[in-house]
Amino acid sequence: MFNKENEQINxxxxxxxxxPSIKVKGNFHGQGNIIIExxxxxxxxxxxxxLIGDKSKITANIEAxxxxxxxxxxxxxxxxxxxxxxxxxxxxxDIKASQISVMRGAQLNGQIIMGKxxxxx
Amino acid sequence: xxxxxxxxxxxxxxxxxxxxxxETRITDLGLNGKIVRLSMLSSLGEVIQNEIKKGAKTIxxxxxxNIFHNAINVLAYLKSLKQIKADIPLGFIPFGKENNSLALxxxxxxxxxxxxxxxxxxxxxxDLAQANDHYFLAEALISSKGTSVNIDKNYSIEIMGQGEIGxxxxxxxxxxxxxxxxxxxxxxxxxFIKTKEGNKFLSFPNKNIKQxxxxxxxxxxxxxxxKVLLDQTIEIAPPLKINISTEKxxxxxxxxxxx
Numbered sequence: 001m002f003n004k005e006n007e008q009i010n011x012x013x014x015x016x017x018x019x020p021s022i023k024v025k026g027n028f029h030g031q032g033n034i035i036i037e038x039x040x041x042x043x044x045x046x047x048x049x050x051l052i053g054d055k056s057k058i059t060a061n062i063e064a065x066x067x068x069x070x071x072x073x074x075x076x077x078x079x080x081x082x083x084x085x086x087x088x089x090x091x092x093x094d095i096k097a098s099q100i101s102v103m104r105g106a107q108l109n110g111q112i113i114m115g116k117x118x119x120x121x
Numbered sequence: 122x123x124x125x126x127x128x129x130x131x132x133x134x135x136x137x138x139x140x141x142x143x144e145t146r147i148t149d150l151g152l153n154g155k156i157v158r159l160s161m162l163s164s165l166g167e168v169i170q171n172e173i174k175k176g177a178k179t180i181x182x183x184x185x186x187n188i189f190h191n192a193i194n195v196l197a198y199l200k201s202l203k204q205i206k207a208d209i210p211l212g213f214i215p216f217g218k219e220n221n222s223l224a225l226x227x228x229x230x231x232x233x234x235x236x237x238x239x240x241x242x243x244x245x246x247x248d249l250a251q252a253n254d255h256y257f258l259a260e261a262l263i264s265s266k267g268t269s270v271n272i273d274k275n276y277s278i279e280i281m282g283q284g285e286i287g288x289x290x291x292x293x294x295x296x297x298x299x300x301x302x303x304x305x306x307x308x309x310x311x312x313f314i315k316t317k318e319g320n321k322f323l324s325f326p327n328k329n330i331k332q333x334x335x336x337x338x339x340x341x342x343x344x345x346x347x348k349v350l351l352d353q354t355i356e357i358a359p360p361l362k363i364n365i366s367t368e369k370x371x372x373x374x375x376x377x378x379x380x
Binding site: 018019021023026027042 | 275276277278279280281282284314316332333334335336
């Protein structure tokens with residue numbers, strides 16, 4: 001489980017919240033913190049923090065500064081800062097991150113590239 | 122000159138004593154001006170346009186949500202046509218017990234007591250949202266059933282549960298979480314989706330309401346059967362393009378109004 005205290009702080013600061021009954025299709029790009037508890041198909045990009053809840057299903061490439069992933073992700077994950085992967089996470093795709101932590105039980109299928117994450121120009 | 126425009130129902134005989142109290146208070150505060158009583162045959166738009174041409178400095182409407190919402194629309198429309206200066210403030214004296222949710226949300230006092238707010242003349246400029254040709258100050262509401270939403274031409278939203286969709290400019294009718302920071306002055310709108318999650322194991326609906334929030338500048342909304350309710354006043358049929366208008370509105374508001 002995510003640290004409850006941290007999660008609460010993030011919810012308070014979230015610019016966008018995608019609830020569990022919501023499906024977003026398309027290129028979802030934000031500048032603030034994003035919390036996803038629902039479904040997304042397309043691409044997700046934010047300059048800040050991204051939280052993908054345990055029951056969410058994402059079919060998208062993801063870019064974020066920092067992220068916590070607890071749900072199902074089909075797509076590449078590109079995090080310039082710290083990526084935390086929860087025990088319930090299922091990720092099919094390549095992962096790039098500067099720092100990473102993976103909890104026991106998480107399912108990862110893809111390459112993991114660590115270190116300084118250079119943005120493509 | 123101060124212009125006071127009374128909605129049709131305000132001039133009914135049963136309201137005479139309240140009207141006298143309001144007019145006495147206006148006189149006591151030195152805010153005397155011209156009173157225009159709307160009738161079934163008169164148009165609020167024409168009245169406002171004529172009075173501004175004659176040099177009105179303040180327009181104050183007396184009535185409920187209907188005349189307040191309509192006056193905002195008239196002023197915004199006239200501004201869009203460059204027919205009036207942008208700085209004419211709109212005052213509002215809420216009248217009657219029904220249909221005054223906008224006044225309540227703005228923290229305005231009712232009837233006679235509202236005259237003191239007009240006198241204090243605290244003017245604040247708010248964004249207006251636009252749904253096709255209609256302007257609204259607070260929010261647009263529609264049922265989520267059968268509604269499709271496209272935001273900023275980048276992504277679409279599908280709502281799988283039953284509930285309500287709100288597009289909020291100024292959160293005086295629907296209360297948004299404070300952290301979202303919606304205030305009617307930031308040049309963005311908030312899409313607010315409330316869904317009630319059903320629970321098949323219980324004999325009664327689960328009251329746990331799940332919320333989703335998106336900020337946006339441009340949105341299209343469609344529904345073949347349901348209409349969109351603007352400012353709890355007027356219903357209009359989709360498809361609608363909703364965005365922040367280039368026109369703003371100057372409102373005379375209560376000192377205690379805090380978002």
